[in-house]
């Protein structure tokens with residue numbers, strides 16, 4: 461990265477209304493919204509193709525009060541959704557921002573369908589722990605790849621947007637008042653792009669080992685499973701401009717990545733009644749803590765692995781997840797008619813695993829297990845299992861923004877012309893890993909992207 465440049469000393473190579481940095485979910489939504497408002501948009505992406513965390517996600521987009529929910533007879537409100545998020549993070553996220561994202565979520569999801577042409581539906585076959593309503597909206601095969609493919613198609617057919625790959629941002633250009641006048645982008649050479657508004661959508665710093673070790677030491681050294689380009693430049697540049705950051709220790713972990721195969725095993729296998737054991741065949745915690753907080757528990761076990769244990773009913777329930785199909789194809793998933801057989805297939809001590817199942821069933825009858833888990837279900841043969849490890853998916857701390865996604869200084873004033881969203885902005889997951897409620901990532905990415913694009917686009921239109 462280069463130091464911030466001074467506008468008065470810069471020779472501009474290009475000029476546009478809005479420059480959006482990073483073509484992930486946040487950046488593409490921001491670009492679409494700004495263009496819809498009438499702005500010319502330059503969308504610059506560091507990598508050669510769209511490969512950020514959005515593309516790797518399960519594309520579960522939470523929203524409350526949507527027409528999809530109404531059609532399914534689900535009564536949900538932004539207030540209930542905000543309460544779920546705040547309960548999960550023990551009220552350690554900014555409450556006003558949390559309520560703001562929830563209030564905007566239904567409009568976002570409907571706009572994604574109506575304006576951007578994203579094909580979404582509302583699965584009602586599972587409920588992530590912590591969600592009191594079915595509110596996850598997703599693509600046909602529940603993959604981020606589908607989501608970014610459809611977003612990219614929308615970006616490409618929108619005349620006001622130019623998308624450039626292999627174009628990392630290297631610095632910002634500041635004016636005398638401390639506002640942003642443009643960006644320095646590296647293509648074949650360094651180019652200075654003058655822009656009325658700049659939106660930082662470069663995600664978090666999960667791929668930056670140094671920053672992870674500094675801010676999130678409990679997950680440092682774990683497998684990183686997010687976008688390769690997410691090395692924190694947006695946050696670092698914001699800091700250089702004098703922005704405030706918050707909750708830098710917050711992150712989204714995941715306790716169930718198939719190991720060594722490296723594909724996501726949906727937490728729904730546990731939510732629907734499965735449990736996890738270690739190499740000794742014993743359970744080690746309440747899986748309903750959620751996939752994020754559980755990652756460090758898994759990595760504290762022998763060889764940093766755990767084993768999802770479940771049955772045929774659960775296996776069938778997760779078949780709609782494309783990632784799960786990948787696990788089957790990679791032969792990461794083992795199954796057997798008996799628990800002894802499954803232990804054998806997973807190289808686990810059979811006696812210990814059978815005793816764990818027995819204890820689990822006692823807990824099912826009692827309605828509560830030794831860890832306080834109450835969402836329990838009797839497992840019946842044939843049994844299934846997958847070896848997994850804990851991973852870092854995405855960091856959740858970042859630049860402080862307001863309800864228009866404008867980047868704020870520590871005194872609460874907005875840095876002129878600068879916006880941030882997604883992993884670049886502080887999310888609504890509080891601190892550490894336990895505060896992450898499923899869906900918080902795309903909620904912050906897509907809603908803040910929309911808010912930033914709307915505001916930046918409108919402001920440019922008004923200046924014309």
Ligand SMILES: Cc1cc2nc3c(=O)[nH]c(=O)nc-3n(C[C@H](O)[C@H](O)[C@H](O)COP(=O)(O)OP(=O)(O)OC[C@H]3O[C@@H](n4cnc5c(N)ncnc54)[C@H](O)[C@@H]3O)c2cc1C
Nearest residue numbers: 482484486506512513514517520629689882883899901902
């Ligand atoms: C496996 C996995 C599953 C997940 N599942 C879900 C889910 O189902 N629901 C949910 O809510 N959340 C989920 N998340 C989290 C969610 O994916 C992220 O919170 C969200 O995608 C972040 O969006 P973003 O646009 O900020 O980042 P990204 O999608 O990562 O986009 C950032 C883009 O910026 C680019 N970039 C970085 N630096 C620069 C630079 N200097 N110059 C130019 N470009 C740059 C990157 O290359 C990247 O393309 C998941 C995450 C992972 C890893």
